[in-house]
Every structure is written in structure tokens, then in C-alpha cells.
Amino acid sequence: xxxxxxxxxxxxxxxxxxxxxxxxxxxxxxxxxxxxxxxxxxxxxxxxxxxxxxxxxxxxxxxxxxxxxxxxxxxxxxxxxxxxxxxxxxxxxxxxxxxxxxxxxxxxxxxxxxxxxxxxxxxxxxxxxxxxxxxxxxxxxxxxxxxxxxxxxxxxxxxxxxxxxxxxxxxxxxxxxxxxxxxxxxxxxxxxxxxxxxxxxxxxxxxxxxxxxxxxxxxxxxxxxxxxxxxxxxxxxxxxxxxxxxxxxxxxxxxxxxxxxxxxxxxxxxxxxxxxxxxxxxxxxxxx
Amino acid sequence: xxxxxxxxxxxxxxxxxxxxxxxxxxxxxxxxxxxxxxxxxxxxxxxxxxxxxxxxxxxxxxxxxxxxxxxxxxxxxxxxxxxxxxxxxxxxxxxxxxxxxxxxxxxxxxxxxxxxxxxxxxxxxxxxxxxxxxxxxxxxxxxxxxxxxxxxxxxxxxxxxxxxxxxxxxxxxxxxxxxxxxxxxxxxxxxxxxxxxxxxxxxxxxxxxxxxxxxxxxxxxxxxxxxxxxxxxxxxxxxxxxxxxxxxxxxxxxxxxxxxxxxxxxxxxxxxxxxxxxxxxxxxxxxxxxxxxxxxxxxxxxxxxxxxxxxxxxxxxxxxxxxxxxxxxxxxxxxxxxxxxxxxxxxxxxxxxxxxxxxxxxxxxxxxxxxxxxxxxxxxxxxxxxxxxxxxxxxxxxxxx
Numbered sequence: 056x057x058x059x060x061x062x063x064x065x066x067x068x069x070x071x072x073x074x075x076x077x078x079x080x081x082x083x084x085x086x087x088x089x090x091x092x093x094x095x096x097x098x099x100x101x102x103x104x105x106x107x108x109x110x111x112x113x114x115x116x117x118x119x120x121x122x123x124x125x126x127x128x129x130x131x132x133x134x135x136x137x138x139x140x141x142x143x144x145x146x147x148x149x150x151x152x153x154x155x156x157x158x159x160x161x162x163x164x165x166x167x168x169x170x171x172x173x174x175x176x177x178x179x180x181x182x183x184x185x186x187x188x189x190x191x192x193x194x195x196x197x198x199x200x201x202x203x204x205x206x207x208x209x210x211x212x213x214x215x216x217x218x219x220x221x222x223x224x225x226x227x228x229x230x231x232x233x234x235x236x237x238x239x240x241x242x243x244x245x246x247x248x249x250x251x252x253x254x255x256x257x258x259x260x261x262x263x264x265x266x267x268x269x270x271x272x273x274x275x276x277x278x279x280x281x282x283x284x285x286x287x288x289x290x291x292x293x294x295x296x297x298x299x300x301x302x303x304x305x306x307x308x309x310x311x312x313x314x315x316x317x318x319x320x321x322x323x324x325x326x327x328x329x330x331x332x333x334x335x336x337x338x339x340x341x342x343x
Numbered sequence: 344x345x346x347x348x349x350x351x352x353x354x355x356x357x358x359x360x361x362x363x364x365x366x367x368x369x370x371x372x373x374x375x376x377x378x379x380x381x382x383x384x385x386x387x388x389x390x391x392x393x394x395x396x397x398x399x400x401x402x403x404x405x406x407x408x409x410x411x412x413x414x415x416x417x418x419x420x421x422x423x424x425x426x427x428x429x430x431x432x433x434x435x436x437x438x439x440x441x442x443x444x445x446x447x448x449x450x451x452x453x454x455x456x457x458x459x460x461x462x463x464x465x466x467x468x469x470x471x472x473x474x475x476x477x478x479x480x481x482x483x484x485x486x487x488x489x490x491x492x493x494x495x496x497x498x499x500x501x502x503x504x505x506x507x508x509x510x511x512x513x514x515x516x517x518x519x520x521x522x523x524x525x526x527x528x529x530x531x532x533x534x535x536x537x538x539x540x541x542x543x544x545x546x547x548x549x550x551x552x553x554x555x556x557x558x559x560x561x562x563x564x565x566x567x568x569x570x571x572x573x574x575x576x577x578x579x580x581x582x583x584x585x586x587x588x589x590x591x592x593x594x595x596x597x598x599x600x601x602x603x604x605x606x607x608x609x610x611x612x613x614x615x616x617x618x619x620x621x622x623x624x625x626x627x628x629x630x631x632x633x634x635x636x637x638x639x640x641x642x643x644x645x646x647x648x649x650x651x652x653x654x655x656x657x658x659x660x661x662x663x664x665x666x667x668x669x670x671x672x673x674x675x676x677x678x679x680x681x682x683x684x685x686x687x688x689x690x691x692x693x694x695x696x697x698x699x700x701x702x703x704x705x706x707x708x709x710x711x712x713x714x715x716x717x718x719x720x721x722x723x724x725x726x727x728x729x730x731x732x733x734x735x736x737x738x739x740x741x742x743x744x
Contacts, residue, residue, distance in 0.1 A: 061686055062629055063695040064679075067638065068672050073706060074642075075668030080713075082662020089658040131676060131692065135669075138710065145714055184710035191711040241702030246711075289394040290701045296398055314416050321409025325402045329455070332398050336391050 065131070072135045080142045087150065096154060103147035110140025111176075118180050125238045126181055138184050141173055145192075166196035178236055186239055190246045194219055216254035220247045241288075248291065251275055252298040260305050272302050287339065300328060346502050348445045351555060353386040354505070357451070358557035360384040369697045388451035399454025407437065407462050423473055431470030437463025445504070457506060464500050464509075468493050483523045490519040507561065511568050514539070518572060529606040536576040536613075543569040547624070563630040570621045570633060574640040577613040580650040581643065598653075611651045614644040626690075642668070 087099055114137045117129050128134050151157065152165055173189030176182065197219040198212065227243025230236055252275060258268030276299045283291035303324065311320055345351070360380065367377040391399070411433055414420075420429050441459035450456045472489045480488070497513035500506060521534040546562050546569070554562075575581065579600045599607035621637030624630070645664055649656055679685060679692045 060629075060689070061695060062690050063693060064634075064675070064690055065692055065694040066698070067631075067635065068676060068692055070635075071638070071668050071672040073709075075665040075672065077709070077713075078661045078665030078668065080662075080665075082659045082665060085658040085661065132669075132673065142713060183707050187707045187711040188713055192714050195714060242707060245703045288702060289392045290703075293394040293398060315413065318409045318413035318416060322406055322413060325406030325409060328402045329399060329406065332395050332402070336395050339392075 068131055072132060073138075076135045076139050076142075080139070080146070083143075084146060087146070091150075099150060100147060103143050103150065107140045107143035107147055110136050110143065114140065114176075114180055121179065122181075123235050125236070128181075133180075134182055134184060137176060137180055137182050138188075141176065141185055141188055144172070145169060145188075163196055166192055170196060177239075181236065183239070183242060186242055190223060190242065193223070194246075194250070197222075213254045213257055216250045220251035220254070223247045223250070244282075244291075248279055248294050252279075252294070256298060256302055256305070259302050263306055263309055269302075269306070272298075276302070284335070284339075289339075292335065296328060296332065300324070347505055348442065348503055349388070349451065349505060351557075353388060353451075354557045355555055356384040356386040357388070357390075358555075358560060360386075365696045368699065369695065371696075386451070388449045389453060390451050391453055396452060396454040396457075400458045401454075403455045403458035404462060407458065411466075423477065427470045427473035427477075429470070430466045430473065434463045434465070434467025434470060437466065439463075441504070456504070460500055460504055460506070461509070464496050468496050483525065487520055487523040490516045490523070494520075505561070507564050510565055514542070514568065514572060518576075529602050532576050532579075532610075533606075536573050539569050539572045539576065543573065550628075559630075563628075563632050566624075566630070567632040567636040570617065570636050570640070574614070574617050574636075574643070577610045577617060578643065578647060579607065579610050580647040583650060584643070584646060607651075614640075614647065614651070618644060 083103075087094070091099060114133065117133060119126055119129060148165055148169060152162055156162065158164060170189050170192040173185050173192055177186035177189055198215050199219070223243050224247040227240050227247065230243070231240045252272070255268050255272040255275060258266060259272055262268055276295050279291050279298075280295040283289060283295060304320075307320055307324075308317065311317055363372065363377060363380040363384070366372045367374070372380075414433075415429070418429075420426055437459045441456040441463060444450045444453075444456045444459070468489070471492060472485070475488055476485060494513045494516040497509045497516065501510035501513060517538065518535050521531045521538075524531070524534075526534070543566060546566055550559060550562060579602060602610075618637045618641035621633055621640065625633035625635075625637055642664075645667065649660070676692050679687050679690060681687065682691075685691050685693055
């Protein structure tokens with residue numbers, strides 16, 4: 056009886072196509088990187104442009120009509136064809152910029168144009184993957200990159216991250232307020248929360264009580280915790296508690312000297328957090 | 344006789360509740376029906392959601408560490424024997440506390456009892472190993488004893504509390520033993536693969552039609568881990584996978600990876616056979632996790648095939664592998680779609696059960712990292728180009744102002 060029920064391999068097929076698309080893009084990138092001198096600019100730019108256009112054309116032909124709400128893709132492949140097209144476009148435009156530097160000092164405007172295109176495609180075809188790409192491209196326009204410089208979080212990056220988080224939060228709120236793809240709100244909020252809290256936390260580490268970062272951090276954590284409780288989204292409570300604990304530890308340990316005091320702080324703070332989560336856990340259970 | 348702290352009835356009820364929750368999420372049952380199932384499947388255990396469980400685990404672990412550090416600091420524990428006794432005492436106390444919390448407070452995968460039991464067992468093992476160290480044993484017998492002890496202790500933890508990761512740690516510790524027996528590398532791998540295969544086959548044979556569903560689910564997870572272990576033991580080219588595809592593309596200098604030719608070619612055959620058998624078994628018995636592990640193993644077999652055969656790698660190899668995956672997925676989708684109502688032999692490509700939505704998932708995060716990855720693969724700007732020097736990324740996440 057148990058073995059005769061319908062068995063869906065939907066997730067497995069999606070995962071295979073997703074990994075396949077990632078591998079194809081990685082292979083294309085490696086091929087271009089290694090053979091760009093032999094292939095020539097025209098062949099590379101031409102093939103990437105043609106590939107991206109073909110993918111977008113497929114999506115516009117096969118895609119369902121616009122809807123404000125969430126809708127299913129026409130088939131499993133569809134979402135990944137769109138993602139593939141976006142990746143080819145990104146590689147194409149990146150190659151053109153790296154090799155010809157057409158915009159000179161205004162090169163970063165490419166990023167804004169790319170982000171705008173990705174936002175449009177994400178909304179048009181209800182694609183969360185492309186929305187994530189759009190948000191990270193927008194972050195790149197704000198000056199962020201995957202490098203050690205970003206991790207070190209200089210003064211400049213801190214302000215930029217706060218600005219970026221406010222922009223993404225505003226975009227998410229607008230999308231939610233006007234009921235256009237309301238289900239995208241969580242993706243916006245995840246980007247907002249991390250950029251904002253990391254930026255504020257770095258400010259707390261640097262200035263402790265001597266700046267507005269500490270009260271701002273406390274307010275942001277409280278807001279995230281309240282949102283989590285109201286919407287019963289426990290992931291945000293995880294963020295609030297972890298960032299909050301890091302912030303508290305940064306402040307307390309600055310004024311704590313000696314091994315014994317540090318151990319006592321470790322014991323007391325951990326027990327306090329366990330108690331807090333326990334109370335929250337009971338409260339959520341009662342509210343269920 | 345079961346030594347588990349939870350009864351089979353409780354586990355069965357939890358299994359039914361989890362299944363029902365997935366059905367409710369996917370709209371297959373109504374809220375009233377779900378309410379009815381909730382009322383009838385209450386196992387009388389205190390549970391929490393995955394995020395609170397993570398937090399409980401982290402902060403209990405942190406608290407335990409701070410307590411041990413504080414006690415060691417205050418009591419001024421010095422000398423190996425004193426450290427060993429202390430570790431043993433702390434470990435026993437923590438495992439005891441975990442048991443107490445399960446028995447009296449009915450905690451089930453709450454994070455607190457997990458952190459206590461795991462760290463307690465690790466401490467107790469450390470204490471015993473320090474005692475054995477006092478016997479002036481040589482390093483290899485000491486590691487062998489420690490690995491066997493850890494394997495036994497964590498397996499007991501699995502039986503007692505049902506933590507699957509404890510079983511995985513136990514098997515991983517057991518796998519260390521053959522590598523300490525001064526055997527040739529081929530012998531070490533053979534013993535590991537054979538031991539894991541014996542456990543795997545025993546686990547399969549132990550399952551009958553009357554086996555409860557929660558036990559089947561649990562054994563499927565264990566079998567998937569064992570299958571992964573067997574595959575890791577037999578694929579000799581796996582350690583150099585990254586270097587082969589994204590580093591130096593030349594074939595490896597060492598013939599047969601330093602192993603005897605017969606052993607080398609036998610493992611080559613096994614890299615195909617193990618995923619195939621796993622896939623067959625997973626599909627036949629409807630074990631999703633076994634199917635997924637087998638598919639990953641099959642993908643790794645394709646990725647290491649050129650290394651096994653000594654062929655040179657090309658930059659486009661990942662793309663070819665990607666095309667193979669996409670085409671295979673399309674063929675399977677077509678085949679399934681051709682069946683009656685999109686079902687062929689009981690399998691369908693339709694999404695029957697929705698997975699839990701936490702707002703963001705690993706695929707979204709992967710997509711967010713893509714622009715940076717694309718930028719990293721772009722060729723450097725060429726000095727002979729008239730406008731060289733600019734840097735950016737299309738959707739790229741690189742270059743500072």
C-alpha cells in the first residue's frame with residue numbers, strides 16, 4: 056500500500072536542472088577565460104548575446120501573462136532558462152566592460168542597468184532566483200563585492216550598507232503595500248536584515264557607546280524580533296537573537312577583565328538567552 | 344528490548360504528524376482534518392521549531408563550555424589524571440542531565456538535551472582516552488582505541504536518544520580504525536568499504552513489510568549515510584576533483600593514483616555500480632534520501648571519469664556535464680509526462696507536497712552569489728585594448744569605486 060502511492064521526483068528534477076545550469080555557466084566562464092584570445096571578441100560577445108536573447112525570447116513566448124500574485128511556472132525548466140539567460144547577460148556585459156571599458160569611469164552604471172533588468176524579469180516571470188540576483192547586483196552598484204575588503208567593513212561600506220538596506224526595505228515594503236508579488240517581501244527582508252545588522256554591528260564594535268550605532272542596533276533588533284513574533288517567522292528570531300547576542304557580547308566583554316569574569320558572562324548570558332527562547336517558545340505554542 | 348528513551352508509539356505518532364503537516368501545507372487535507380490528526384497524534388513530548396532548536400543547541404553548548412572553563416579555573420585542575428577525572432565526571436553529569444530532561448521534561452529534539460548529550464559524551468570519551476594515554480600506549484593503538492570507544496559511545500547515544508547524527512559520528516569514528524592498522528592504502532579502503540557495505544546490507548535485510556514507517560524513515564537516512572561512506576571509500580579520484588576541473592587541467596602524473604592496477608580498475612567499476620545499486624534500491628523502496636545520495640554519487644562519478652581514465656581536462660568539461668544533467672532531466676520529464684495523468688510506474692514530475700517555506704532558501708542564496716562568481720571567471724582586461732583598465736561585472740559584484 057505504502058509503496059503504491061504516487062511518488063513525486065519534482066524536487067530532484069529541479070535540483071538537477073539548477074545544478075546543470077550552474078555547471079554550464081561555470082564551464083562557459085572557464086572556456087572564455089582560457090580561450091578568449093583564440094575565440095575573439097566577436098565570437099564571445101555574439102554567442103553570449105545570442106544565448107541570452109534566445110533564453111529571454113523563450114521566456115516571453117512561453118511565459119504566462121502578468122499577474123500581481125504568485126503563479127506557477129509553465130514547466131519545471133522555465134525558471135532555469137530565465138536564470139540562464141540572466142547569467143549569460145551578466146557574463147556578456149561583464150566581458151564587454153572588462154575588455155572595452157566603454158563607459159570609462161561610469162562603469163558602475165552597468166550594474167544599475169543590469170539590476171533594473173533583473174528586477175523587471177523577476178517580477179514579470181515571478182522568479183525568486185532572478186530577484187536574488189537583482190538584489191546582489193544592486194548591492195554591487197552600492198559598492199559591495201565578494202572580497203576581504205568587504206568583510207573588513209570600512210567606514211565607507213558601513214554607510215553604504217545601511218543605505219542599501221534602507222533601499223531594499225523600501226522596495227520590499229512598496230511591493231508588499233501595493234500587493235505586487237507580496238511573496239517577494241521575505242527575500243527583500245533577508246537582504247535588508249543582514250546588511251543593516253552587519254553594518255550596525257561593525258559600528259558597535261568600533262565605537263561602542265560613543266555613537267548612534269548601539270541604539271540603532273537595539274532598535275533594529277527589537278523591530279526584527281517583533282516582526283518575527285507577529286508573523287510567526289522564526290528565522291527572523293534566530294537573526295535577532297544571534298545579532299543581539301553578538302552586540303551585547305561586544306559591549307560587555309570590552310569592560311570585562313579576567314578569565315573568571317568572562318566565564319561568568321558566558322554562563323549567565325547563555326542561560327539568559329536559553330530562558331528567553333524558552334519563554335518565546337512557550338508563547339508561540341500558546342498562540343498556536 | 345528497546346533502550347530508547349522514546350517509545351515506538353511516540354515516534355510513530357510524530358511521524359504521522361509530520362506527514363500530515365506536509366499534506367496540510369500542500370492543501371491535500373483541510374485545517375479541520377489537520378486538527379483531528381493533531382488531537383489524535385499528540386505524543387506527549389515537548390518539541391520546538393528548527394530555529395529555536397538551533398538556538399537552544401548553540402547556547403547550551405556555549406553555556407557548557409563556559410561552565411567547564413569556569414570550574415577548571417576555580418578548582419585549578421592540574422595534571423593529566425585530574426583532567427581525565429574531571430572530564431569523565433562532567434561528561435557523565437551532562438549525559439545524565441540530558442536523560443533527566445528527556446524523562447522528566449519530555450524534551451524531544453529540543454536542542455538542549457542534544458547539546459548536553461553530545462558534549463557530555465565527547466568529554467567522557469576524552470577523559471577515558473587520557474586515562475589510556477597514561478598506559479604509555481603507542482600512537483596508532485591509542486588512536487584505534489579512541490576511535491572504537493567513540494564509535495561505541497556515539498552509537499549508544501543514537502540508540503538511547505535517537506540522534507541520527509550520533510550514528511553518523513559513530514560510523515565515521517569506526518572508519519578511522521582501518522587506517523591505523525598499518526595496512527597498505529588499498530587494504531584500508533577495502534576494509535572500510537566492506538564494513539560499511541555489511542552494515543548497509545544488514546540494515547536493508549532487517550527491514551520487513553511490517554517495519555514501522557518511522558523506523559523506515561530513520562533507516563533510510565542511515566542507509567544514505569552508509570552509501571555515501573562506501574562511495575567515498577571506493578572513489579580514488581575524488582580528493583583531486585577541484586584541482587582537475589578548476590585548477591591544473593593536465594592528467595595526474597601518478598599512474599593508478601598510487602594503487603595496484605587491479606584495485607584501481609575495480610574501484611572504477613564500483614564508482615558506477617554503487618550509485619546504480621543505490622538508485623535502484625531507492626526507487627524500488629521509495630527512499631528519497633537514498634535516491635538523492637545516489638544521484639550525487641553518480642554526478643561525482645561522471646566528474647571523476649576523465650581522471651580515472653587519465654584523460655586531459657578541458658575548460659568546457661563542467662558545461663558538458665551540465666548539459667548532460669539538463670538533458671537527462673528533460674528526458675525523464677518527458678517520459679513521466681507521457682504516462683497516464685503525468686504518472687509513469689508510480690512516479691510523477693508534478694509537485695505533490697510543498698516544502699516548508701522559511702522565506703529564503705539555499706537556491707535563492709546561490710543565485711545571489713552568482714554575479715560575483717561570473718565576474719571571477721571573466722578574463723583580465725587585455726593591455727593591448729585601447730580602453731583597457733575598466734573593471735566591473737555585468738551583473739557583477741566586483742570592483743570598488
